[in-house]
Amino acid sequence: MAKRIIEDLCSALNIAALLIVGSVTLTPQSVFSQGFSTRASEAIPLVAPAVQGDTGFVVVAPDRGFLGNEEVRDAFRRFSELFRAELAFLPWDGDVARYVRRAVTRLSDRGAGRVVVLPLVVADSHPLLRRLEQSFRDDLADVLMAKSFGKSYLAEEVLIDRLKASALLNPAVRGSGRDGDSEGEKTAIVIVSGGAFGDEEEIRGIEDEVQGLVRPVGSYFDVSETRTVVLRHITGGVDGVQASLEYFKVEVDQLVESHDQVVVVPFYLSQRMDSMMDEVQFLRRQVDGKQVVVLPPGPLPHELVTLWMCQEANRWVPLRKDEVGFVVMPHGSDIDWNESIRESLAELEQDYPLEYAFSMADSEVLRRSVRRLEARGYRGIVVLRVFSMESSFRERIDWLLGLSEMSGNSMGMGLPKRVRSASLFATLGGVEDHPLFARALLDRALEISTRPTEEALFLLGHGTGPGPSNQKWLDNLASIREQINDLGHEFASVHVANWQEDWPALRDLAVAEIRALVDMEIEQGRAVLVVPARIAGTGPEIGELAHLEHVRVGTGFAPHPLFRTWASSQFDAGRRLLMEAVNTATDR
Known part of the structure; x- marks a missing residue:
């Protein structure tokens, strides 16, 4: 019946078999051959549980026709x-759940004790999914529903890939007749979704969800305006389809008038009987003769759709201790600094599978470490952020792993590539004022001390710019000072300060203040012990203070044995956090 309806609509709208884009006529195959392939260049491992348990999965998708x-x-x-x-x-x-019931029966015959549905839709508001949910309440009460494809960061990644591919089109096709990088060129994007056949509230619901997917686009591309249009499905009648196509045409016409380039991105599981009876051709018909690019339909084909299936399924299979690996992410520096971390943790590798990602949350470095763990068979990965502050790079790392919508500090560059993975992630870290850190810094002071009661101790941190974050750093140092006092070691005085070394104006002031305090202590006849409150090594202490008479400079946390103790406690906490999150969910 659906095929007959689409054939009738094609005839009514006189849809051509060829795709007309601007003044250039292209077959569907030639569009892909000009760079529209959305296949990722990287071979991404599809990690899966070693033991499947009793869970079975049904992937559901709207009927799209044969192709x-x-x-x-x-x-x-x-x-x-x-x-x-x-x-x-x-x-x-008819009955939307009739094929789902058969699939559930087959899974039961294959030993599944429970069944989880993976909805391959862009919006939870899709009317077929809503109908299926009603069937769950009526006669499929034991079947569980996972998050839909559209709720995954991987859906955003597919959309971004399609927009990147569009840059490979000939600039003349793109609308302005000028090179796409021309200064001042204004580009608009129209994201098209579909499947609606109910009231306006249904359309608004789909629009809102799709608009959420579009949010990162402005960070990756120079786009002046983005709009979302939802097409009605033929099930609701030909008049509704034609009305939604007319609305699409009006939206595009407005954008063409005010922009140099308009790109239309069909991003839903559209009807595709074959390459000619393709719902997206309705869109092309509406912009026939206009300087508009209509991209091939999405999100399929794209390998990230399969990756989403694996990642979502992994959330529903209990995670075992031996399936969890660890990425250690310190700031990193020269070989001596880096080796001080590696050597400290070397003996832990017998109990914790480790990979290293020395960087300030660099996407490529993190991706490489994740891939190495996945190649070793781990589907749960804990990223330990080995920085002074718990907040350091947290948002950025969580965003890279698809755990957050906030991308954090881009450090003056565009958004980096996210790690595309079927693995499950958790992150934690930051030494802050941890008692083990305080005890290690005390040991560092005692290593260079001869008579504590006649010596002034300086605990010096990296610090940040002005504001609450720098004060939080100082508060941590003050807490460490109190812990040192509580441990019974009495120095003549203990000072805390931050270098604020990455902010030149503030750094000069900090250096002057620290130097004044050091000079004051020396004038009072005290030796000065300088301990960098850092993960490893030293900071400006060597250049600014080490040359002074009566000043001795120590070193940071690693490779102290307590650094290893701290790291192992974090590994245990992170693994517990990840396993509890997954295994609590699997108990549903």
Whole structure:
């Protein structure tokens, strides 16, 4: 029936078999050959549990017609080789759950004690998914529903890939007749979704969800305006489809008038009987003769759809202790600094599978470490942030791993590539004023001390710019000072300060204040012990103070044995955090 309706609509709208984009006519195949392939260049491992347990999965997707359904089957095939899984399409007419019930029965026959549905839709507001949820309440009460594809950061990544691919089109096709990098060129993007056949509230719901996917686009691309249009499905009647296409045309016309370039991105599981009876061709018909680029339909084909299936399925299979690996991420410096960290943790590698990612949350370095752990068979990964402050690079690392919508400090550059992975992640870290850190710094002071009661101790941190974060750093140092006093070691005086070394104007003031305090202590006849309150090594202490008479400079936390103790406690806490999060969810 759906095929007949689409054929009728194609005839009514006189849809051509060729795609017309601006003044250039392209077949679907030639569009892909000009760079629209969305296949990622990197071979991404599809990690899966060693023991499947009793959980089975049903991937559900709207019925798209033969070619569209084949694209879904292609994405599903590799997933089904790794997990106990079935595929069920949601028909537009009649009982929406009829194929799901058959899939559930097959999984039960294959030993599944419980079934989780993975919805391959861009929006939870999709009417077929809403109907399926009603069936769950009526007669599939034991079946569980996972998060949909559209709620995953991987959906955003697919959208970003499609927009990047569009840059490979000939600039003449893109609308302005000028090079795409021309100064002042204004680009608008129209994201098209579909599947609605209900009231306006249903359309607004889909629009709002799709708009959430579009949010990162402005950070990756120079886009002056983004709009979202939701097409109605033929199930709701031809008049509704035509009205939504007219609305799309009006939106595009407005953007063409005010922009040099308009890019239309169909981003939903559109109807695709074959390459000619393709719902996206309706869109192309509306912009025939205009300087507008209509990209091929998405999100399929794209390997990240399969990756999403694996990642979401991993959330529903209990995580074992021996499936968790660890990424150690310190700031990093020269070989001596880096080796002080590695050597400190070397003996822990017997109990904790470790990979290192020395950097300030660099995407490529983190991705490399994740891939190495995945190649070793780990599907749960804990990233230990080995920085002085718990907040240091936390937002950025969480964003890189798909754990947060906040990207953190971009350090003056564009957003980095996120780590595309089927693994499950947790992050933690920051030594702050940890008691082990305080005890280690005391030991560092005693290593260079001869008569504590006649010596002034300086605990000097890196610090930040002006504001609460620098004060938080100072508060931590003050807490460490109190802990040192509580441990019974009485120095003549203990000073705390930050170098604020990455902020030149503040640094000069900090250096002057620290130097004045040091000179004051020396004038009072005291030796000065300088201990860098750092993860490892030293900071400006050597250049600013070490040359002074009566000044002795120590070193930071690593490679003190207590650094290893701190790291192992963090590994245990991170693994426990990740396992509890996954295993609590799997108990649903």
